[in-house]
Amino acid sequence: MAGGACTQGLDTGFIELGYAKVAALGVVQGITELLPISSTAHMRIVPALLGWRDPGSAFSAAMQMAALAAVISYFWSDFSGLLGGSVRAIARRDFRDWQFRFTSWIALATVPLIVFGLLLSSTLNACGSPLRSLYVIGAACIVMSVLLALAELFCLHKRTMDNVSLKDAMLVGLAQVGALIPGVSRSGSTLTAALFLDLKREEAARFSFLLGLPAIFLAGVKEFHELYKAHLSLEGWMILAVGLVVASISAFVAIWSLMKYLERFSSWIFVFYRFAIGVFLISAVYLGWLT
Template identity: 35%
Template sequence: MSWIEVIVLGVVQGLTEFLPISSSAHLRITSALFFEADAGASFTAVTQLGTEAAVLLYFAKDIWRISKTWIVGIWDSSVRGDPDYRMGWYVIVGSIPIGVIGFLFKDQIRSGLRNLWITATVLIVFALILAFAEYWGRQTRTLQRLTMRDGVVMGFAQAMALIPGVSRSGGTLTAGLFLNLTREAAARFSFLLAIPAVVMSGLFSLPDVFDPEGRAPTVAQMVVATVIAFAVGYAAIAWLLRYVAHHTLYAFVLYRVALGALVMALLMTGTISAT
């Protein structure tokens, strides 16, 4: 793997991880279009540790408050009515689906589901679902009104992002809108919900990313890619939270449809390979 590829993919990961346009799809497409080979699911998972570090830093106060309240609540029943205590459980329970499904279908996720025909189709289909959620959702519920049902539903929506093209943030945002959460509330919970899943996925994939049988990056290259993803991702978090507070998600819908159509055209003309 070249240094140019490492830097480009690090930037792409940071820019797209938190937007509802699928970072895994963009890494897959960028690799196929400019570098003629798939960087691999393990590379994606490890660079996501950088973007998740950005989440940990950006939401450090919230994470500390929620974690502390949850731990105290385990032993002290008087704090179990606190929204932060409940939020801790919502994140934990909501993280179970992606962990179980990811473990059971890890081989398919790393191989067959990375076919670009699947990626392009999923980009378009889930764009239309996101558009419907944006149109239909009443957006009357704030983060303080989140329930365990919301956590479970959004957890299963997050699990669908194991398919490149769905988008983890896009799936959880879509589910949140269908549950009548505001865009900002859905986005904030999406960030918190991603922490256990992405961190565990990245750590689990560390041994595979340096597999000498493949186009393995060096340790230095992985560190650089992850640091770039962290820096760009931190800026993307701040931008997205400001954006969703005042704008609809239709711009992302149009982008996803256009990108999916472009990838299909490139595949049909033989410009890029599906595998």
């Protein structure tokens, strides 16, 4: 099928952008996907400022695979330890093993996102989805900046991941549901929730990334399946592949930078940045700078 902005009802605007522009947006997507600053907001702002068309929700969702590769690479020791430890615990039927329990909690914490994601999938991926309105994205950025500020002001930042519980995992999992609203940010919502649980900043980020692995994987697989069903053209797949490779590299750099930053500093820089982005989006639409 020929490329276009809408492929069998699926928003595939990235095809019209071509290789070079998708590679550039892959850098933006990779960096902003894993920082708590909303990749969706940036994927609307950057193309609009450059006079490019919106790459579409399908592009953003498919880029989850780039984020997955980056998270697993950076947290390989955690990932392999949890996976291998869980398998060994099952083999010896030791269901009290911490690695098995933590892996189970991650799976359970993903259930709310799966349920709401399925309920909202037709709206989220539709061409011209109202949820991708710049007003909605701008408002979400402002709300999340306020919540992150509250987490910085009133939480202790003393706990480590070694003493988290099923309740903690479920609360962060519920916060992850909010990321279905463009502008909220999956990493932003889960990091904020983890900070509200009094986790240290770098531990909150680590918890956020590990808990988000199933969600990132499922979102990517679902979007690839949707693109396959929509008979995306060969050129479309090749353009998407370029974006994935570039986004994977930039996402790894983003994780490394975030973890090093949070070991020494607070998240106030993200509070101010997100608030500024939200105000800019709403003002730009109101004044007619962006449509």
